[in-house]
Amino acid sequence: MNLTREQVRGWGFVAPALVWTLAFFVVPFVVMGAMSLASLDGRTLVWTPSFANYIELSEKAYLVRSIFVSLEITLTVTIVSVLLAYPLAWIIAFRIPPKWQRLALLLAVLPFWTSYVVRSYSWLLVLSREGIVNDVLMGLGLTGEPVTLASTRFATVTGFVHFFVMLLTLTIYANLVQLSPNYRRAAMDLGASTFQTFWHVILPLTLPGIMTGAFLTFVLCIGDYMTPHILGGNNELTVPQVIMLQLGRRADFPLASALAIILMGIVTLAYLGFARWLKLDRI
Amino acid sequence: MRSLSWAYLVAAFGFIYLPVAALVLFSFQSGGLPVPPFEGPSLRWYADVIGDSDLMGALLNSLVVALFSGAVSVALGFCAAYGLARHHLPGSTLMRAVLIAPMTVSYLIVGLGLLIVLQRAGAGLSLWTVGIGHVVINLPLCFAIIYATMGAQQQNAERAARDLGANEAQVVLLVTVPMLAPAILAAFFLSVTFSWDEFIIAFLLSRFDVTLPVEIWSLLRSGLSPKLNAIGSLVFLISVAGVVALELLVFRKRQ
Incomplete structure (x- = not known):
């Protein structure tokens, strides 16, 4: 292959970033894949490739369970977040005067910038036995005993939804305002009600944007360790929690790697699912 | 319809601000627990935070790692974007895909992979390894942002500079970088924020x-x-200051 001087120079610019990504991302990823086929004999690693980890994964109930728990939580969070964020983005885009929209949007996503670790913790203040919600409920005499809200799946989902509503409001808003107002005007002129305009015109036009946001939510949610760990308690574990458990207690890197590969697999499947949705929508 | 909209808006903002309000309010709690009843304002927990040398050391470490990894990410991302946008290279689609790839993988998996390789290689864990991990996750972001803003407009200016006798380094440093300053700054600020707030990679590495x-x-x-409330409120304050600075410095100028 004969490279021109121009191309050599181009390579020179790309090379540092490429080498960094290869050395610190691609190679570790391949090693992790190999590690998932190794096994642990006592404390020593055995590099004889086998699918023992994956077989163990399918046989141990708590490992299989964690995959379903993760999927259930992630799907609930994705759907609830979209349903809550869409009206909010709609109101900011179409009901608030343009002059105030940027401020309203900025305010709606400001808590996004609370520290990631502290964000889940701050929900504990609201949901714990002595927390604000129980304080209000008992103050109103609605309940005599504190309601258990923290250390439940409800708490995990609430913490996640709080974060992703902000993210999705941002992406859906961006989608809504770039639509030409002529679509809405035309639908209205032709006699469509507000709901019909939304259902038949705006929703289909913003569906690709919603799906992109929903996919982002899915990916970030299923890979998250902190929120379920702080808010979910120990009754049920998600996949990231099980991975961290393998690393901490037993230093079982092979099993952790196998779980990580499974997690990747789920994300890839989700991508294919979402991609098909988007394409179907375009036809 | 109008009142329904307002009701929804109020409810949504209530939901969004409830935990933040609880965090900030009870950081001023004079008692020992950050839950109702609020026993009156006190700054004792802030004093506690400022006086905690471990926390202050960690804060300094975070700043150093964030600024360092942000700078490296932007430098590498800019060079890669320049190379790919301005030169016709064989395999450029594949290279773009490789550079973007880390964005599609959970931080946990990026951290786990790096941890395994570092242990195999016998390298010790330190702030350096955290920084390496943070560059891995921020580089794709910087590359994507800067690559997307490299248009024909700058290319004409670059050609003009070259015709007038500028060498490659002069073209890049005196023409391209200044023209792309808003995008470069935005990429840098985003990287710094992500690194500053990142937990799982920093924890593993x-x-x-x-x-x-x-x-x-x-x-x-x-x-x-309440000490956690105080440190949480401080971090929130720092981040918001960063966001406001970004808004004022970068996005206002562009308009």
């Missing part, structure tokens, strides 16, 4: 010197405390 999120995490194990 650090040992004795830790970053702020990891230090907060270890405080969290002892349960609810």
Whole structure:
């Protein structure tokens, strides 16, 4: 292959970033894949490739369970977040005067910038036995005993939804305002009600944007360790929690790697699912 | 319809601000627990935070790692974007895909992979390894942002500079970088924010010197405390100041 001087120079610019990504991302990823086929004999690693980890994964109930728990939580969070964020983005885009929209949007996503670790913790203040919600409920005499809200799946989902509503409001808003107002005007002129305009015109036009946001939510949610760990308690574990458990207690890197590969697999499947949705929508 | 909209808006903002309000309010709690009843304002927990040398050390570590990894990410991302946008290279689609790839993988998996390789290689864990991990996750972001803003407009100016006798380094440093300054600054600020707030990679790849999120995490194990509220409120304040600075410095200028 004969490279021109121009191309050599181009390579020179790309090379540092490429080498960094290869050395610190691609190679570790391949090693992790190999590690998932190794096994642990006592404390020593055995590099004889086998699918023992994956077989163990399918046989141990708590490992299989964690995959379903993760999927259930992630799907609930994705759907609830979209349903809550869409009206909010709609109101900011179409009901608030343009002059105030940027401020309203900025305010709606400001808590996004609370520290990631502290964000889940701050929900504990609201949901714990002595927390604000129980304080209000008992103050109103609605309940005599504190309601258990923290250390439940409800708490995990609430913490996640709080974060992703902000993210999705941002992406859906961006989608809504770039639509030409002529679509809405035309639908209205032709006699469509507000709901019909939304259902038949705006929703289909913003569906690709919603799906992109929903996919982002899915990916970030299923890979998250902190929120379920702080808010979910120990009754049920998600996949990231099980991975961290393998690393901490037993230093079982092979099993952790196998779980990580499974997690990747789920994300890839989700991508294919979402991609098909988007394409179907375009036809 | 109008009142329904307002009701929804109020309810949504209530939901969004409820935990933040609880965090900030009870950081001023004079009692020992950050839950109702509020026993009156006090700054004792802020004093406690400022006086905690472990926390302050971690805060400094976080700043150093964030600024360093942000700078490296932007430098590498800019060079790659320049190389790919301005030169016709064989395999450029594949290279773009490789550079973007880390964005599609959970931080946990990026951290786990790096941890395995570093252990195999016998490298010790330190703030350096945390920084390496943070560059891995921020580089795709910087590359994507800067690559997307490299248009024909700058290319004409670059050609003009070259015709007037500028060498490649002069073209890049005196023409391209200044023209792309808003995008470069935005990429840098975003990287710094992500690194500053990142937990799982920092947790897996650090040992004795830790970053702020990891230090907060270890405080969290002892349960609810107004001290955590105070440090959380401080971090929130710093981040918001950063966002406002970005808004004023970068986005206002562009308009």
